[in-house]
Amino acid sequence: KQEVTQIPAALSVPEGENLVLNCSFTDSAIYNLQWFRQDPGKGLTSLLLIQSSQREQTSGRLNASLDKSSGRSTLYIAASQPGDSATYLCAVPPFPQGGSEKLVFGKGTKLTVNP
Amino acid sequence: NAGVTQTPKFQVLKTGQSMTLQCAQDMNHEYMSWYRQDPGMGLRLIHYSVGAGITDQGEVPNGYNVSRSTTEDFPLRLLSAAPSQTSVYFCASSWGPVIDTQYFGPGTRLTVL
Numbered sequence: 001k002q003e004v005t006q007i008p009a010a011l012s013v014p015e016g017e018n019l020v021l022n023c024s025f026t027d028s029a030i031y032n033l034q035w036f037r038q039d040p041g042k043g044l045t046s047l048l049l050i051q052s053s054q055r056e057q058t059s060g061r062l063n064a065s066l067d068k069s070s071g072r073s074t075l076y077i078a079a080s081q082p083g084d085s086a087t088y089l090c091a092v093p094p095f096p097q098g099g100s101e102k103l104v105f106g107k108g109t110k111l112t113v114n115p
Numbered sequence: 116n117a118g119v120t121q122t123p124k125f126q127v128l129k130t131g132q133s134m135t136l137q138c139a140q141d142m143n144h145e146y147m148s149w150y151r152q153d154p155g156m157g158l159r160l161i162h163y164s165v166g167a168g169i170t171d172q173g174e175v176p177n178g179y180n181v182s183r184s185t186t187e188d189f190p191l192r193l194l195s196a197a198p199s200q201t202s203v204y205f206c207a208s209s210w211g212p213v214i215d216t217q218y219f220g221p222g223t224r225l226t227v228l
Contacts, residue, residue, distance in 0.1 A: 042221060044207075091158075103217060
């Protein structure tokens with residue numbers, strides 16, 4: 001059974017710092033991995049989706065990497081801003097029985113960026 | 116596009132009451148899912164659907180029913196509410212099975228007394 005772990009559970013940094021969020025998964029035979037952002041009291045917003053054949057995806061100040069063999073993904077946030085404060089979740093489909101309709105989520109990392 | 120919409124935003128029930136959480140999407144997505152989010156437990160899959168007329172159970176299906184009569188709608192029914200069902204419920208949809216992004220609704224916060 002696929003399990004997803006995110007460490008640390010919470011992270012507090014000063015504005016402007018570059019930071020890395022970590023995600024690990026137990027079954028390396030994944031189709032893809034998604035990173036989501038969740039603001040308090042809100043739904044999830046997809047940030048990046050990395051296919052199993054890719055090693056990196058970039059969107060603005062965000063860069064996500066994927067190392068299937070080691071069961072790890074990282075989300076790099078450059079030049080952090082207070083508006084980046086949110087909970088960041090990673091999720092993978094449970095290969096081989098399914099895809100995006102039944103993602104397995106980590107518990108998230110709560111990021112606080114202090115002005 | 117409104118995306119994925121959920122109603123109501125908040126609901127308080129008494130133990131034993133039944134209710135339906137509504138979910139609709141206007142993106143013509145085939146795949147729809149219901150998750151619940153609890154502190155310390157993360158998001159867990161309740162039920163999902165890969166098309167109209169096709170539903171299946173997720174990780175925590177007990178106490179919930181679903182049906183999918185149209186592509187747009189995927190309601191979640193609580194048959195007899197229990198305090199253990201106090202949670203935030205999210206509906207999500209996507210185009211297809213493997214390579215697609217999931218789009219989430221804003222959630223329904225349910226309290227069962």
